[in-house]
Amino acid sequence: xxxxxxxxxxxxxxxxxxxxxxxxxxxxxxxxxxxxxxxxxxxxxxxxxxxxxxxxxxxxxxxxxxxxxxxxxxxxxxxxxxxxxxxxxxxxxxxxxxxxxxxxxxxxxxxxx
Amino acid sequence: xxxxxxxxxxxxxxxxxxxxxxxxxxxxxxxxxxxxxxxxxxxxxxxxxxxxxxxxxxxxxxxxxxxxxxxxxxxxxxxxxxxxxxxxxxxxxxxxxxxxxxxxxxxxxxx
Numbered sequence: 001x002x003x004x005x006x007x008x009x010x011x012x013x014x015x016x017x018x019x020x021x022x023x024x025x026x027x028x029x030x031x032x033x034x035x036x037x038x039x040x041x042x043x044x045x046x047x048x049x050x051x052x053x054x055x056x057x058x059x060x061x062x063x064x065x066x067x068x069x070x071x072x073x074x075x076x077x078x079x080x081x082x083x084x085x086x087x088x089x090x091x092x093x094x095x096x097x098x099x100x101x102x103x104x105x106x107x108x109x110x111x112x113x
Numbered sequence: 114x115x116x117x118x119x120x121x122x123x124x125x126x127x128x129x130x131x132x133x134x135x136x137x138x139x140x141x142x143x144x145x146x147x148x149x150x151x152x153x154x155x156x157x158x159x160x161x162x163x164x165x166x167x168x169x170x171x172x173x174x175x176x177x178x179x180x181x182x183x184x185x186x187x188x189x190x191x192x193x194x195x196x197x198x199x200x201x202x203x204x205x206x207x208x209x210x211x212x213x214x215x216x217x218x219x220x221x222x223x224x
Contacts, residue, residue, distance in 0.1 A: 004155075031210060042117075042201055042214030043156070056211050090155060094210060101146060102212065106155040 004093050004105035012111045013081050021076040021108045023091030031055070032074040033102065034066060035090040043090055049074060050096060078110075086112045116140075117204055119215035126192050127223050134187045134218045136202030144205040145185045146212065147176050149198050156201065159187075192222045 005024045013019050025032050031050045035043035045058035049068035063079040072093070078085055088109050092102040118137045126132050136145070144163045148156035160169045162178035162185060169176050173196075175188045189196055199219050203212040 006155075033210065033212075035212075035214075040216075042203075042216050043212075045211050045213065048209075048211055056209055058211070088153060092156075096210070101158050101161045102210070103158065104148070104156040107153075109153065 004091055004103050006089075006091050006105035006108050008108060009106070010109045010111075012113060015081055015083060015112055017081050018077065018079045019081060019110060021078075021089050021091075021110070023074045023076070023093075023105060025072045025074065025091075025093035026103050029093035029095050029103070030072055031096045032068055032072065032091060032093045034074070034076045035092065036060075036085075037088040037090060037107070039087075046076070081112045083112050086110060116213050117202060117215040119200075119202055119218050121218060122216065123219040123221075125221045125223065128193060129191055132189050132192055132220070134200050134202075134220075136185045136187070136204075136215055138183050138204055138206075140183070140206060142178075142182045142204045142206055143208040145176075145178050145182070146203040146205070147185070147187050148201045148203060150201060150217070151198050159200075189220075192220075194222045194224055196220060197222045 033048040034046040037043040047057040048055045052068045065077045067075045088107045090107045092104045094102045147159040160176045165180040165182045173190045178185045199217045203214045
């Protein structure tokens with residue numbers, strides 16, 4: 001089975017720009033979550049998508065938005081980038097239901113300068 | 114303050130020694146997950162605990178969840194350099210799959 005793949009692996013953007021990060025879920029998974037991990041911290045939940053609908057959101061402003069596609073791949077979009085948005089962005093997918101854990105991708109390292 | 118507290122924050126042990134990492138929540142958890150992360154990389158799933166008093170083992174790693182489902186421990190027996198990394202506990206407090214994480218414990222194993 002294929003795992004969770006994220007692209008790109010690294011990205012450098014300028015403050016004020018917009019960025020799109022992509023995630024391909026593990027085969028058979030219908031739920032995807034996005035996390036932001038600042039250096040030296042644990043991941044922080046951004047939002048979750050289930051069957052193409054947003055299914056919960058963490059404490060992140062509206063300039064963080066997402067999409068989930070019919071094939072369960074996903075995008076994270078961030079507008080008006082700020083320096084504090086520099087972080088590792090992790091995508092995790094799962095099959096919805098009890099006893100299923102989340103499989104994480106390797107992440108996208110975003111640097112905002 | 115962190116909703117999930119991990120201790121210690123960092124740990125250096127000699128190869129072959131045993132060690133324990135703790136994860137504590139002030140609220141009852143629906144599920145508790147342990148992940149391992151190499152610096153700057155994705156999270157590797159280790160174990161998931163859902164029932165009070167549950168204990169699971171894989172190779173030399175054992176994880177336990179207390180009866181109240183508020184505290185978990187991860188124990189590594191006879192540590193090896195391959196065990197080095199950052200260990201993260203994650204909790205699902207509402208059975209929604211939205212995980213909150215501790216700040217992580219960095220483990221170094223000296224050969």
